[in-house]
Amino acid sequence: MPDTHLIAVVFLVFVALGAALSGPLVGWRAGAESIAAPANPSVAVGTVRTVSDRVTIDVESVSGQRFVGRLRQHADDHLVADLRPGVVLLVAFDPDAREALSLADDMVAVRAAFDRMLLRKGLLTAAQLELIRHGTRSRGVVTGMRATGGAREDYREVELDLMVRRPEGGQFPAHETTLVPASALGELAPGSIVEAYYRRGDESAVAVCVPPN
Template structure:
């Protein structure tokens, strides 16, 4: 029996339901696998590079002071800045002071060094002095300090005062 209430049917529209395309899922899986493969390859290469660096560092060694000095001495002789005899005097001779009594430039030059002829009065370690004339290559920047009256480092052998090595650092 009806009592005056009216029920209307709801207005429903149609909804379309589609199944997902199986190829879309395959593409996603392939992309994921490709990303994982690339990441694995990158990590492997990085580990291999790190292990190679470790081997290179393990093969390296520090240079001793003697080897460094020998290489520097060889470079000075090779460039013609000093002779082997002068280096031997500097390394094993007696260090002293020399007073410059005269200086003449020869006009010769090598790299940034100028050749000068020095008249020196060298002090003996036990007392006394001896004169000597010495040719030396001096840094161009130190030429102002190579004038009569200035004191420079000299090296000689006490038994042989005929050879002297002069050491003038750059200014």
């Protein structure tokens, strides 16, 4: 599955915990009438492959395994009735019977799973992830951007100069080297606004979130 879809999912978990972002994405909390997920599920990212009697999904687990599974819910279940090929969603599965999938409904588990995936793929450092998880959320205005030439899959390494707004008023300059989706490079021109995270009392480091375009 393209990492641009993965980062879109992760961005929402960080910022909106389930709201739609850039490509098609669906997240639900399973209702009482849905089929129960396994007691100790693994969480993964799925891309809908086909929709017939059952919904078939291409899955990438947090450990990097790729396989094809099917939702336990029938395609006519109202919880999955809007699914179409290409939609990205969060799924849960039993590692001992991974072909049987359920919709992931534990956002804490989902967030932890994607934290591990981001670190494993090298898309964020542990320090950046710590700021996003526990820092102050704000916005930064891009004042300069330079591509370093570094790349990882569909991401490009850039150096960003920012003016970050303090929630209580005022702003401060920051410099951040980060990986961003290649499709978003055009959105980082001077004057662009990005999500920025930092710790109050320590403005020496920031982390930015840039979704795919």
